Amino acid sequence: MTVDDRKYPGLFAALSDPKAKFERTEIRLSESAGATAWAFLRPFRRLRFGPDGPAEFAPTVGPAERMIARWLPRERFGLPKGGVRRPWTLAGFVETVRLGGYVPFGVALELYGTQDRLRLELDLVDDVLRPDPRAGRFPESARIPWPSRSAWALDRLIGRSNLPPSAARLLEMIAEIEPSARPDLPSVGSEAGAAIQLLAEHHLLETDPDTGRWRLRREALTGGPAPPAAKAMSPVEIPALRRRMNELLAEADARATCPMCGEEFPPGPHGLLCRNCDREILGRSPR
Secondary structure: OEEOOEEOOOHHHHHOOOOOOOOOEEEEOOOOOOOHHHOOOOOEEEEEEOOOOEEEEEEOOOOOEEEEEEEEEOOEEEOOOOOOOOOEOHHHHHHHHHOOOEEEOEEEEEEEOOOEEEEEEEEOOOOEEOOOOOOOOOOHHHEOOOEHHHHHHHHHHHHHHOOOHHHHHHHHHHHHEOHHHHHHHHHHOOOHHHHHHHHHHOOOEEEOOOOOOEEEOOHHHHOOOOOOOOOOOOOOOHHHHHHHHHHHHHHHHOOOEOOOOOOEOOOOOOOOOOHHHHHHOOOOOOO
16 A cells, blocks of 8 residues: 555554555555456456545556545444444545544445446455455346446445444345345355344345345435336346346436535436536546
């Protein structure tokens, strides 16, 4: 890790140095990973962060991409002052840790691109990138892609729900895996049964009337009414149609606010960021 042009052995070392302002932060992988370790992930060689949200994702192949980064707590000791409400910017994460009373052991790094969101789990104790929890349990073809704006709404829901890591990961799996692959969900760990019960008690899950399997309650993202049950269709038609419907419903349900400044969008089509943030953060002209 490099912070403000100074090298550190890891994040905790940089956090403990009062000279580290985190105005320019870079993470590089020290050794390459095999193909299996990258299942459900995109191989990269470098990540760069600005304090207020912008990020640069440099894949192992191809040009670097501009993204928006948020830090979502996973394993931790204590609670940050003010509670865990939403994913932080890097500056917010650093400030929260330095205030004391809270020690993060792991975070989910959410990277929002122009098309979709990439989630990376970082082990802050050993300074390693964890494999995606879906790897080895589900085929990558079962992944449901979420547009960045819809994924932002899901990540905020998880952040403000203050879920334990096992429940947060399970909710993400259920939301991002095709229904046909979900019968294997109880095998994801010994805590799966308790996690499902907790998610159901918090009204974050419901059973699908067509398949009888667990699914994310869409109204949990916005607090709006639940969509009407779909008419039963043939098994051949359900997977492809459900994938597209999930995308459309998530896109429609996501709250129309800019994830950088919180400004509400006017009616009509819009991108991930508002006009001002699009120009100032990503260096593009307003649309």
